[in-house]
Amino acid sequence: MVGYVCKYTPIEIIQAFDEEVLRIEPEGKAGEDVESLIHPNMCSFMKGALEEILKNNINEVVLVNCCDSIRRLYDVLKGKIEFIHIIDLPRKTDDHACSLFYNEILKFIKAYEDFKGKKIDLDKFIKILNDCKTENQNFKKSIAVLGARFNGSVLEKIKKRCSLNIINLTCTGDNRLSKIEKRDNLIFSFAKALLNSFPCMRMVDDRLRFINKNNIKGIIYNTIKFCDFYSFEYATLKSALNLPILKLETDYSDLNNGQIVTRIDAFLESVGAGRPNVKIKKKGYFAGIDSGSTSTNVVIIDENKNIVSYSIVPTGARAIDSAKRAYKTALEKADLKEKDIKYIVATGYGRISIPFSNKAVTEITCHGRGAFYFDREVRTIIDIGGQDSKVIRLDNSGSVVDFVMNDKCSAGTGRFLDVMSETLGVSISDLGRVVKDFKEDIVITSMCTVFAESEVISLIAQNKEKKDIIRALNRSVASKAVSLIDRVGRRGKYMMTGGVAKNSGVVYEIENKIGEKIIIPFEPQIVGALGAAIIATEIGNPSQRQQQLYNTGIPEN
Amino acid sequence: MDLIKTYSNIIKKNLGNPYRAFKLIKLGFDIVYKYVSFFPDKRLPESLKYLNRICIKNIKKPIDHPENSIWVNIFAPTELLIAMQIYPLFIEAYSSFMSGFLIEDYLIDKAESAGISNTLCSYHKAFIGSGELNILQKPKMAVTTSLACDANINSFRYLSDKYDLPLYIIDVPYEYNRNTVEYVKKQLIEMIGLIEDVFERKLDIDKLREIIIRENETRKLINEYIDNLRLRSLNSTMTFEMYMLFTSHVFMGMEETYSFYKMLINDIKRAPLRTGKGIFFVHLVPMFENSFKEYFNFNNEYHLLGCDLNFDFLAEVEYDDPFEGIAKKLILNTYNGGFNRRIHSLGNIIDRIEPDGIIQFCHFGCKQSIGGAYILKRFFKDKGIPFLAVDGDGIDKRNNQEGQSRTRLEAFLEMVKRR
Known part of the structure; x- marks a missing residue:
């Protein structure tokens, strides 16, 4: 069995050796064994893959030098397992690049033949290619999954929940080899077809021109912590395509959790692609x-x-x-x-x-309805609760058209303020006051609750004014909220909901930053x-x- | 220090007005240039005073004349641009200056709020943030190599789209062989075609040869400098080690660069013998970190002997076929390819310099470098040289945990000293 991670891996070649292939999909978080092999600030997928390979004794692995992290995965695995090979993938797709890639595949075949002591079965290779179902690129109405690699089981979940077709255009996309030219040199044609798969972000090609916008109703955009590639595209995608987009950010291991599924459900609801299951209808x-x-x-x-x-x-x-x-x-x-x-x-x-x-029904859709009930001019809802914060964009009919949520940590949420009130030794209501007469403009730099707490402790130790620290804390939460607002774009009127809306200090600081009044319902x-x-x-x-x-x-x- | 803070606050207040902010930043460069020209630090040897001047002078050129400039990354083959009298603005240097002007936090926040990942290298984020704020003046085009990390292609593509610039990406394959040299060479020729079209001027190939010949002469001097480091040290500051990245990369082949290394050899030959402990750095030097400043700036107890990024290519470049020569130089760069290549070259330099300890400054977000930290640790353990991997950020001061890194650094230096 040969493990691999990247869609550019020539898995058909491996299969032609009569070997099974296994796409490595780490489910859990990487443990201590891995932390002793690789620096913790590496991408969590790479760390998980390293653990999976070592723990499950996957002794043959074929990698592609797709990114900095995977390149280092190769360096770390070298000498630790029986067969490890890295294929150099060109970033361009012109003729010269094709022949480079072709040479790389030949080199891999040679290396694997030497390792296995057997030859590649070319008849089998031809048969595998013939059996390869080439999916039609002309899709019916679909939801596209784009971005960083996506976990197979989550994709299955989405398929179940979505009434539309799902196209997977991520690193784990299975849409390969759509056009193998019948040529005398089959391996060359194969290399060329593989190199011309839907390009990932490391490639030079412009990806957006490959997306047939007319067929896509919405995009689920996946990013992984410490994988920086896709944030670039997400930043331009919204304006370029003008399609509803849901951005997910996980550390890969927690892609399959409740919060993510909530967001996917809410998104599918908002683009009208959810599967309805309505039963009872009564009055009262x-x-x-x-x-x-x-x-x-x-x-x-x-x-x-x-x-x-x-x-x-x-x-x-x-x-x-x-x-x-x-x-x-x-x-x-x-x-x-x-x-x-x-x-x-x-x-x-x-x-x-x-x-x-x-x-x-997800809280995102519900907040949209609830806010619109209070004021029909609300376009932006800032909801800061105990554990999460989100910003929801409504259109002029009150439907949710976009939303962003903070990721799993408690930075900028009610919990952050709870912790700080304990640290400062003031009540939550004291923490909520508006400070206009501050003495010193203190800035809390850490977003992380734990780090910010130690920052506050050192401010106390420096005998800073309590009200200045309170103001700094409220500003810190406000700035996190404003950065969420900026991700959906600013548009009034604004309404703030959730427990933190009762903290007038935070509200005041957000209003200061956005330069507009925020509506607070009587019971947010x-x-x-x-x-x-x-x-x-x-x-x-x-x-x-x-x-x-x-x-x-x-x-x- | 307070003066810089005041200046930084003025820029920050004006970031809403891109042109005024640009003017202020330009003014900053002008003042720094005047300052280092008229009041050079007396503790510095002549060569480094000169280095200071030429670095600022040449980084100012693309800022003063954006219409004759190209954005590049540090590995871009700028010999070609110098031969065509085009000014390269290399983004890593620009970001370092922004950190020096104390406005990097604002720029980085701007990039992040535009959606750029917060774990991206801050050299790139600070530059992107400047782009988001429109305080960068539009150059004629942009050129980047895929070497040495993933950030290059994406940052350049992102900003080129935003500024509507022609962009050329040089894809540098992993391995050195006939085919890959041919692949890169073809790209270089294609790129020159594009530059010639954009700038409406021709590359004079003899001029390019002349620059490469000078580059080779300069590299001989760098090699001589390395051999001198075994016995002597200039004991200057971390900033100058970083300035040398300008001359060993983007400004390589310039006459001034050659003059600088000539002077450097003179100075190192007369420099005091290494009486303290010599430390060699992997990748970068944390020039803004207080604890490091304390131990490595003008200190006779610990000598900063250099960083391997300054010595990432030490061979000759073929000048009869300059495109082929540059292609080979790019592919053979020690930051390209598998990590064993990097280790091999580090091993060679270490054998020549014989430092007492090695520090890898793990710049936050730099996966290509930090991913090898534990491999290096084992390598140096086998070699019997103390090694420290310490986390921090070369640009974004908020990612530096002062207390933590101080404890680590001091413990490491104590350890080195006891040997």
Whole structure:
């Protein structure tokens, strides 16, 4: 068995040796063994691959010098396993480059023949190429997956959730060898076809001209930490293609987690490519439950979308228990019984763990609906919760057209402020005050909560004014939020939701930076649950739908 | 220091107005040039005072005359440009100056908020940030090599698109053989065609030969300098080791570069003998890090003996067929190809210089270099030379954990001293 990582690997040649190929797809995080072999600041995929190869005794590996990290993977593996070979892949695709690549493939064949003590079976090679299904580039309406390498099992998940065709144009794309010219030198033609695969970012070719825009409804764009290639393209892609794009940033090992799936679901919903599974339709009262990481919020509304009651309870160890408690509280406040509620939509991280809800919708869509309910001129929602922060862009009909989220760390979130209030020894409400009369313009440089904490400790040690530190902390959270805003582009009106919206210091600093007022709803923590409840009325009360469309401006999907 | 801070604050306040910011940065270069011309640091030997002047003078040219300039990376074959009287602006140097002007944080944030990955090399991010702010004046075109890291093609492509520039990418293959030399040579010829079209002037091949002959003479001097380092050291500052990257790369082949090395040989021959411990650096020298400054600037106890990036190609370049010669030079650069090549060349230089310790400054985001850190560690362990890999950032001061690196550096130097 021969392990490989890159789509430019001549796997058909390896198969012609009657050897199996295995695409290395590390699932977990790299452990200590790997940390002793390679510097920690390398790409997490490369580290995971190194671990996978050593742990599973993959003794034959063929690499392509696709990037700096993989080049070093080769250097580290050399001498550690039985057969390791690196193929030099030209960055251009002209005739000269083709013949270079052809020579590289011949060199590999020679090296592998020497290692195995057997010749390549050319008849088998011809047969493999004949069996190679060449997929048609002319796709029907599709969602394209672009960017850095994508994990196979996540791709399968997306395929299940998406009502449209999925094209994988990442490093793991399987769309190969579309045009092998029938020539006397088959290996040369093969090399040429392989070199002309859909180019990755290391290639000189302009990738965008290969994308048939007309067939693509949206792009899921994947980036991996410490893999810098794709951020460049993402930065230009939005304006160049003018298509809805979802950007994912993971360290590869955590691509397959709940938060990522939430984002993919929300994205598919927003481009109208989600798979609907609507069941029950009734009239009456409606509830939305937002099961967040720090608080669980419930809103109950009537069929005319008047808020009847709401509740906010801290999320405990089990999402389901907090959801039950919050739901019960809201029912009691509204003097309603469970049977009065006709339809429940759950949202937030815990949305799938709430068995008494009828449907789960992502918090992104829900925040969009909720914010639009409060003010129909809102175009940008800044939602900073306990564990994550996001910015959502609405169009003038209130639909989500774009959003960005922070990645897994707690920088710039409510948790960051919690930690800092403990460090400073002030209450959360004290931390939330607006500081205009500052003495010194202190800047907290670390974004990371842990590093920022030690920065604050040293500021305290230097006897800096508490209010100056408070101002610096609020500015730090604000600047993180503004950089998220800039990623979707600035457009008013702005609304801020989530627990941190109650911190007027942060709000003040964001307003300062964007130069515009931010609307804060009377209870910023219930916006998601309200959106969920509104969606519940739509699904559960179809006869009212037209009327509600008029009221809220939500278009029919 | 405070003066620079004030200057930096003025630039930062004006970054919203690109032209004014550009003017301020230009003014900064002018002042620095005047300053080093009239008030050179008395502690420096003549050669380094001269180096200081010519580096700033030649980096100013493309800034003063963008219409006659090309953006390049440090490995770009600038002999061709010098032969055509085109001024190369090499982006790594530009970013170093921006860090010197204390505005790199702002530029880097700008690049990151445009969507550029925060783990990209900060030499590139600071340049991209300047591009995002439009404070770079538009050159005629851009040229980069794929050598020595992934960042080159992408940064250059990104900014060339933004500035609507013709870009030529020289793809340098991994291995040295007949075919790869031919591949690079063809690209160089194609590139010259493009430059000739863009600048509407012809390359004089004899002029190019003359420059390469001078380049070879200069390299002889560099080799002589290396051999002198075994016994002596100039004891200057880390900044000058970095300035030498200008002369050993982008300004190679210029008359001034040749004169500088001539003077350098004179100075090193008269320099004091190495009485302290000699340290050799891998890849870069952290010239903005306080703890390193303390130990390596004007210090007789520890000698900064150089960094291997200054010695990445030490052979002669063929001048009868200059394109072939340059192609070979690019492919044979020790930063190209597998890491064993790099180790082999490091081994050779170490044998010539005989340092007492080696430090690899692991510049944040530089995968090609830090990926080899542990391989180097084993190599030097076998060779019996103390080795330290220390993390930091050559440009973005926020990525330097002062306390951490100081402890490591001091412990390492104590260790070296005890031997």
